Amino acid sequence: MCGMNANLTCPAIHSVSLPITAFIGGGNMSSALIGGLLTSGAELANLRVVEPFAEQRARLQQRFPGAQILEAPNAALRNAQAVVWAVKPQQFAQAAADCRAHLGDALHVSIMAGVRCRAIERQTGAQRMVRTMPNTPALIGQGITGLFASAQASEADRALADALLAPAGRRVWVQREDLLDAVTAVSGSGPAYAFYLAEAMTRAGEELGLSGAQARELALATLAGAAALAQGSSEPLATLRANVTSKGGTTAAALGVFDAADMQTTIIRALHAADQRAKELGDALEAG
Ligand SMILES: NC(=O)C1=CN([C@@H]2O[C@H](COP(=O)(O)OP(=O)(O)OC[C@H]3O[C@@H](n4cnc5c(N)ncnc54)[C@H](O)[C@@H]3O)[C@@H](O)[C@H]2O)C=CC1
Numbered sequence: 001m002c003g004m005n006a007n008l009t010c011p012a013i014h015s016v017s018l019p020i021t022a023f024i025g026g027g028n029m030s031s032a033l034i035g036g037l038l039t040s041g042a043e044l045a046n047l048r049v050v051e052p053f054a055e056q057r058a059r060l061q062q063r064f065p066g067a068q069i070l071e072a073p074n075a076a077l078r079n080a081q082a083v084v085w086a087v088k089p090q091q092f093a094q095a096a097a098d099c100r101a102h103l104g105d106a107l108h109v110s111i112m113a114g115v116r117c118r119a120i121e122r123q124t125g126a127q128r129m130v131r132t133m134p135n136t137p138a139l140i141g142q143g144i145t146g147l148f149a150s151a152q153a154s155e156a157d158r159a160l161a162d163a164l165l166a167p168a169g170r171r172v173w174v175q176r177e178d179l180l181d182a183v184t185a186v187s188g189s190g191p192a193y194a195f196y197l198a199e200a201m202t203r204a205g206e207e208l209g210l211s212g213a214q215a216r217e218l219a220l221a222t223l224a225g226a227a228a229l230a231q232g233s234s235e236p237l238a239t240l241r242a243n244v245t246s247k248g249g250t251t252a253a254a255l256g257v258f259d260a261a262d263m264q265t266t267i268i269r270a271l272h273a274a275d276q277r278a279k280e281l282g283d284a285l286e287a288g
């Protein structure tokens with residue numbers, strides 16, 4: 001049951017060779033995921049990546065020697081046991097049309113925001129699917145990925161998807177497909193919110209006289225330390241916040257400004273907008 005439970009550790013993929021796996025789209029997230037597989041010791045001889053852009057193919061070839069980097073789908077995809085859809089949602093219909101004739105009986109794994117199992121089935125004919133939503137800390141193995149399996153996916157399929165995403169970091173399986181939009185809003189897009197906050201903290205630090213490098217170091221170490229503290233604690237987040245906030249002190253002064261601007265409501269509204277956008281991307285594909 002390792003594919004169902006984020007708390008169980010799945011067998012590491014490095015103890016066996018990577019099953020024949022085709023990534024469709026070799027951009028940022030593909031590179032992060034493949035990099036993770038490589039770092040975890042997977043042999044890349046069974047890896048195929050379809051990437052139409054020559055410059056990006058050259059980068060992939062240099063970074064992942066041994067992998068087959070293809071300009072267009074061809075017979076090399078036929079025996080793939082897993083196909084990972086890693087194009088932008090708006091590129092999926094074209095990519096699927098290009099690939100469909102070349103794919104055999106593979107598990108289809110998607111990392112695309114919003115694109116629903118129904119659309120993947122319609123565009124590819126696949127029924128065994130695992131949709132996933134990783135995030136960019138996958139680049140350093142510290143990401144977190146939400147996963148959802150179609151009803152037809154077997155335990156072995158779930159385990160394979162889990163193993164492919166394991167080098168990217170932690171995994172959380174959800175039981176309803178629409179919850180992947182919520183995962184996208186919280187953790188898929190989430191690194192950008194953290195960087196946004198860090199940018200503002202860094203800018204303020206500079207305005208207050210620190211060097212840019214010092215302000216950045218202080219901001220990032222604070223965010224990382226606060227996240228690590230909260231992860232190791234069973235206290236509610238509000239209690240951890242209260243522990244920093246002396247009555248009449250500096251933190252209260254800062255939080256007072258946040259509250260006056262209704263920051264929590266704004267952040268919550270922002271995540272609803274991300275969830276809504278994932279749904280719109282899904283709707284557009286179903287309509288198209
Ligand atoms: N960037 C992020 O933080 C995250 C992105 N995602 C999802 O990952 C997917 C890819 O995103 P990125 O890697 O950021 O985008 P990207 O633009 O870096 O990568 C997409 C790649 O697909 C290639 N491509 C375009 N048309 C193609 C076709 N017909 N066949 C094969 N390849 C084709 C492009 O040349 C490009 O290299 C998206 O669906 C996104 O929703 C998921 C989680 C996080």
Ligand SMILES: O=C(O)[C@@H]1CCC=N1
Nearest residue numbers: 112113184188189190
């Ligand atoms: O912004 C996006 O649409 C993608 C999905 C999650 C992170 N990046």
